Amino acid sequence: MDISPTQTGSAPRNAGDARDAPAIPEGHPVGGARETCLLRGLRDLFAARGADGLRAASLALDACVAEHGGPASLPPNASAQHGPAPEHACPPGADPWSEAEYAFNRLFVGPMAVPAPPYASAWLETEPRLMGESTMDVRALYHALGYAVPGEGTTPDDHLSFELDAALALLALRGADHPAAAPAEGGDEPGLAVEDAWRWLVAEHMGAWVPRFVQRALAEPGVPPAIARALALLLCWQEDAAAACARHAAHATDAPATHSRRS
């Protein structure tokens, strides 16, 4: 899905429509090639609407891990090259990626009640419901970036894939002396708004739900390796990013001793 000025209302209606390979502007100075390809792969995997999308995103994650290395905690076989499920778990003759699609839908899509809805507000509201206050928080962030989800008001803004897409955007703004990292009003130093938005999104907001989401999904029986690997990569990325956030803050400021540590 190319980035282009889009008139409100003419957009595709949901995350899953964006199953095509994303077009990242070539040569864009992004904040770390590894993190970029990781986020892109995860975004596309969780936005997949079928076997083809899962396969493409999994192979992209494979390539990303192969080139840049993966977290040490990943299971050795957790690679799309090994197929999405162990041989014995697949009925003979069945397309393993179709089996992965079924499992993906049972975990995240439906039509049955799913154990791990991939929406922030399903985890952050006082009772499970979509389009809650946390949805409006990320909507405000997208709007501040000049973006919106396709079909705003119909598609919950806090689907994991949109949040990863926004993280990708902020990553790009952080990584370069991008013009977007302009001074916030009130004489703040350049980039401070981007840094704070990044910290809010990945450490605070996603930190409040992504770990629970991942653990809940991984607790289900029969999660295909390709999906388990993506969940593990997601959790590792989120935790690393949040920890880096904390380190950076401790280093960059004279943080008062009263500040509590993230648990």
Added chain:
Amino acid sequence: MSNRTGTTGKTGPNGPGGIPSRGAPSCSMSRRSFLKGLIASGALATLPCGLLLPRNASAAPFSKSDFQIFRNACPRNCYDTCSMVTYVRDGVVKFVEGAPESTFTAGGLCVKGYSYPRRVYSPDRIKYPMVQDGRGSGNWRRVSWDEAMERIARKLLEIKEKDGNLLGLALTKYSGNFGITNYGVEGMMSSLGYTTRLVGTPCWPAGIDAQNYDLGDMWCNDPEDMEKSRYIIIWGANPAWCSVHSMKYVYAARDRGAKIVVIDPVLTQTAAKGDVAWQPETGSDGALALGMARHVLDLGLVDRDFVANNAVGFEEFAAYLRGNVTVEWAAEKSGIPADDIRHVAEEFATAKPATIWIGYGMQRHVNGGASVRAIDALVAMTGNVGKVGGGARYGHLQTWGFNYHAMIQKAPAGSTGFTGKSGPKGEFDVTAGSAAPAAYTDRALNINKTAQELLDAQNPPVRVLWSSCKNPFAQDFDRNKMLRAFEKLEMVVSVEQFFTETVRHSDIVLPVTTLFEEWTVNASYWHYWVSLNEQAIAPLHEAKSNIEIAALLSRHMNRLSPGSCTYPQDIDTKEWMEKEFNKGVYDLLGISHWQDLRKGPAKAKLASSASWSDRTFKTPSGKYEFRSDLCASHGHKASSPTWTGWRSSRRNPSST
């Protein structure tokens, strides 16, 4: 979750940051400030977003937090059919409340009503059209609407080619959404040709028949006049749970001195709140009513003027009572002590006015219709029919005179169909007698024998089942037989909001809108208010309304086989809601245009809050019929209300 008081846009311009406190130290800056920082940036169109789209609208994260307010109506199959007010902000339903304009809803909802936002935004809602590879396998794939509808359309054309008609397509639909435009599902079927319908009512047919025999129509008093009753018997209904808005009238009557008697085999919450609670043997209600009638007769408390001048067959009924019924017999059958029966019967006959609320539970037994007839007779012989605060209250359809535009559609030219005897009609069927006999009809199967009928249907068998506003696996009996019946089906399509047992056994599921996501209009079968239902929010995910689904199916049918479906291919739910109104509805409600309902629900202008207040009945005799020859002609055992005992396999309590 951390505190949310610092949500962007809610703090003043110079107010405290208030970012949730759980973040890392350096994250303790106002979220608002980073948002502004981002807004101040330029060259945003070069960001590497693959899913998010550039937004042209004003970048202000929040505008003034005003609500948009909409009119809605609860579409469930419920006495109360609440008139609702919906509060929307940022395109999201924030909360709902009862409409204050309706004296019945009176500003309050039940718990289910108040929790509607949770239903609309449930993470468990069905979000997309999906196909199951192997019915019951749990292996579901997302498909586009076009893919789903093309698949269905091809199947329908295939069976039409094979059978020479569309009787292989069956519809099962009942009361899952009582918004009038949802009768467009039946319309969709008609627009395809002659099809098979699961018809009849699993809910209240015996009582409707009973009231038709006795009074000529099912027509209850305005429930709001119950407060004028001096004596209320709630018989087989549990309004404390199932009609919470009616309870205020029951309480008001009691405040004015009325006694409340609740008759139910279960000690319900309503029974707990009554002055007298009877727990009769299940299915003995008719015997109990006849025993009370016998005692009223013995005491000479019959309203002689009514039974002589406004009724037929009373003397036959009285003779039946004297010859076949005693209070002791009723006590033996029901388990209610004879003295209690005498006491309540005498009180009921002497309190004026007195009323009986006949619940639907008590007619779902052998003797169900006769039991309702016996209760009707008790109310009538005591002179309480046609009285404000009186009446044998069962239900009514007085406010349902809509056009049924969505429902009444023409079969494509050249369609062939069923030529046998037509089956039962649904209680909301408005087409009876409206047209000359057609060469072909739909094929009617009994909804109360759904599983057996699906198994038995031949020439052609039912090949495709379309289920909407209904969950046959939960609502029709004999689950094991239903499983076998479904095995016979070549395709099952479910239109649903949530994953029911029927969806589990479907091949295709289509996500359907909630009340907040479409325009329609709603009436009640109990009170006399009519409510507009406005579209308050965009349909969530990929949900479509029933009539939009019909339009899309029509598009695909006509693309694949021009002329194969007469349903309009492009519809607007608001326009279709407008098409349901007519002068009769306007006059009844005392409005000049449906737009008037945007100011609030409207109540039917009634000559009296009492039904039958002029004592002109719609029976063949024009009088109340203690003896109904029509009933006898329909094959029932007696023309007077009698009680013929339980089914033989049933344990007789008197033998224990």
